[in-house]
Amino acid sequence: MNRRNWTDYQKEIADDRYYYAxxxxxxxxxxxxxxxxxxxxxxDLGRDVLDDPLHTSCTGIGYHSDIVPLETIMTVVAxxxxxxxxAGYENFISSxxxxxxxxxxxxxxxxxxxxxxxxxxxxxxxxxxxxxxxPKSLAHTSDIVFHxxxxxxxxxxxxxxxxxxxxxxxxxxxxxCHYAKIFPKSGIGGSEFPYVLAGMIESWxxxxxxxxxxxxxxxxxxxxxxxxxxxxxxxxxxxxxxESMAPYKPDFIVANCPGCAMFLDKWQYAIxxxxxxxxxxxxxxxxxxxxxxxxxxxxxxxxxELGMQMHQVDVEPxxxxxxxxxxxxxxxxxxxxxxxxxxxxxxxNCCDAIYDIKQ
Amino acid sequence: MLCEDVxxxxxxxxxxxxxxxxxxxxxxxxxxxxxxxIVSVVQTRDDEAxxxxxxxxxIWFCGECMSCRPRCPRGNTxxxxxxxxxxxxxxxxxxxxxxxxxxQLALKRIIGENILRTGYCIxxxxxRPELHPEQGPVWQxxxxxxxxxxxxxSPAYMRRGAGALxxxxxxxxxxxxxxxxxxxxxxxxxxxxxxxxxxxxxxxYDGATQEYMMDVFTDNTDTDE
Numbered sequence: 001m002n003r004r005n006w007t008d009y010q011k012e013i014a015d016d017r018y019y020y021a022x023x024x025x026x027x028x029x030x031x032x033x034x035x036x037x038x039x040x041x042x043x044d045l046g047r048d049v050l051d052d053p054l055h056t057s058c059t060g061i062g063y064h065s066d067i068v069p070l071e072t073i074m075t076v077v078a079x080x081x082x083x084x085x086x087a088g089y090e091n092f093i094s095s096x097x098x099x100x101x102x103x104x105x106x107x108x109x110x111x112x113x114x115x116x117x118x119x120x121x122x123x124x125x126x127x128x129x130x131x132x133x134x135p136k137s138l139a140h141t142s143d144i145v146f147h148x149x150x151x152x153x154x155x156x157x158x159x160x161x162x163x164x165x166x167x168x169x170x171x172x173x174x175x176x177c178h179y180a181k182i183f184p185k186s187g188i189g190g191s192e193f194p195y196v197l198a199g200m201i202e203s204w205x206x207x208x209x210x211x212x213x214x215x216x217x218x219x220x221x222x223x224x225x226x227x228x229x230x231x232x233x234x235x236x237x238x239x240x241x242x243e244s245m246a247p248y249k250p251d252f253i254v255a256n257c258p259g260c261a262m263f264l265d266k267w268q269y270a271i272x273x274x275x276x277x278x279x280x281x282x283x284x285x286x287x288x289x290x291x292x293x294x295x296x297x298x299x300x301x302x303x304x305e306l307g308m309q310m311h312q313v314d315v316e317p318x319x320x321x322x323x324x325x326x327x328x329x330x331x332x333x334x335x336x337x338x339x340x341x342x343x344x345x346x347x348x349n350c351c352d353a354i355y356d357i358k359q
Numbered sequence: 360m361l362c363e364d365v366x367x368x369x370x371x372x373x374x375x376x377x378x379x380x381x382x383x384x385x386x387x388x389x390x391x392x393x394x395x396x397i398v399s400v401v402q403t404r405d406d407e408a409x410x411x412x413x414x415x416x417x418i419w420f421c422g423e424c425m426s427c428r429p430r431c432p433r434g435n436t437x438x439x440x441x442x443x444x445x446x447x448x449x450x451x452x453x454x455x456x457x458x459x460x461x462x463q464l465a466l467k468r469i470i471g472e473n474i475l476r477t478g479y480c481i482x483x484x485x486x487r488p489e490l491h492p493e494q495g496p497v498w499q500x501x502x503x504x505x506x507x508x509x510x511x512x513s514p515a516y517m518r519r520g521a522g523a524l525x526x527x528x529x530x531x532x533x534x535x536x537x538x539x540x541x542x543x544x545x546x547x548x549x550x551x552x553x554x555x556x557x558x559x560x561x562x563x564y565d566g567a568t569q570e571y572m573m574d575v576f577t578d579n580t581d582t583d584e
Binding site for chain 2: 022024025027028031032034035051052053054055056057059060061062064065066067068069070071072074075076079101109112113116123124126127128130177178180181182184191192215216217219220221222223224226227228229230231232233235236237240266267269270273307309310311312332334335338340341342343344345346
């Protein structure tokens with residue numbers, strides 16, 4: 001196999017008129033990314049995207065915690081499709097990898113076991129009086145950014161290049177298991193050589209880091225994070241990835257899945273507090289970005305308007321490398337510039353306080 | 360009963376016990392856990408052995424990352440098999456016989472009830488810093504100033520209208536609740552509560568109280584009983 005195999009796994013991506021379904025985790029931890037995606041599509045690319053106030057969670061976190069039955073999530077998904085029909089759209093896009101996996105699984109199950117689709121139609125009608133048509137296309141929101149990556153490159157204000165050295169930034173891309181491991185044909189590049197983020201990175205001047213645990217899970221594991229007793233599983237798997245990537249000295253990590261971005265950020269904090277270990281340069285953590293934040297920086301958006309102050313690992317070292325101008329005093333302001341205090345310091349961000357057990 | 364679950368039919372054909380699933384499994388690295396063995400037991404169709412699995416810790420280790428799915432040379436999905444076993448374990452009330460299984464009550468109360476209350480699995484007020492020390496000081500700052508910070512990115516934070524973290528309209532929430540009623544979601548929630556209450560009383564609690572739930576949420580002692 002070679003890495004060009006990604007070209008075997010391509011899919012039709014709609015060019016316009018999207019029905020947007022948001023992510024529980026992205027809106028909680030990266031609300032600026034969500035807004036950036038909608039703004040980039042609408043303002044920078046001139047596309048029509050509907051944020052329908054009537055849609056809900058797909059309930060995927062409940063489904064993968066095994067408390068929401070398959071029949072129930074199928075009916076919730078059918079309601080989302082019904083709302084899309086009502087609004088006059090056909091191209092369904094999801095901002096969440098868990099949801100994207102759920103939608104692909106359900107569409108495939110309906111195909112494979114038509115009686116489940118029939119049952120879903122009955123359940124939806126009985127519960128809500130609604131009927132539905134399946135979407136003409138289904139994509140993850142990163143597929144859409146990938147689709148427009150060359151246009152974004154044309155509009156770029158900055159590139160993924162170190163302004164001091166002129167060298168490409170070294171980027172770890174993390175895809176998120178449910179993007180293509182469940183249905184490899186549904187993801188750009190499949191599950192072996194997913195290209196959705198790598199394509200953006202290459203188009204915008206960066207360089208992907210290949211490392212042994214590149215395809216390993218971030219460690220969410222649903223019940224393994226959501227239940228406090230099980231969180232050792234979650235941090236252990238993030239730890240494995242971070243240990244594996246650190247020798248390659250990445251400038252930043254970019255994640256496809258909002259959960260993965262949050263875990264790789266927060267577990268770096270926890271590991272630094274517990275062991276004094278940090279994985280980035282200069283004794284700091286490795287900044288972890290969403291792909292919307294990466295696209296936003298390339299397009300010249302202000303980092304605080306992208307919500308990058310909500311990360312636990314400081315992003316300033318990366319902003320400095322990219323030559324992004326930012327106002328340090330504006331980082332922790334609330335609405336309308338109101339000062340609301342700032343977070344306490346943390347080992348992962350503070351070189352002076354580091355005690356590195358590896359030294 | 361397992362065969363009624365389409366995930367079981369899709370997830371298990373004939374396993375040759377090669378162990379590739381175990382080789383790539385994040386849970387197998389962390390726990391004393393071997394998905395190959397689960398599939399091996401299930402494909403014997405031995406009811407007694409399967410019931411023992413339904414009562415065991417073993418079926419609750421998987422993180423449902425599905426890394427096993429694209430790797431299996433026989434096209435099986437051990438993760439789907441696990442999902443179908445977990446569903447059955449809860450329907451039959453066997454999940455309360457293991458420490459990891461009993462955690463389903465916490466998941467139902469935290470995630471499940473939040474779905475019916477807000478229309479989302481997770482909302483910011485659910486991620487309480489005292490239960491999430493790993494979220495760190497930035498999350499504490501966000502939690503303490505949520506209106507200011509989320510308000511910067513969404514005009515609809517905890518209000519009606521389009522946008523992130525908006526308050527769901529009553530009609531949509533009613534539809535979701537009716538979907539849960541009609542499609543078996545509420546029945547599953549009731550089964551989790553009912554069996555947890557029985558087990559809690561057996562264990563000396565005054566039913567499935569908040570104290571019982573917090574104990575199952577935090578107890579991570581050795582899980583083999």
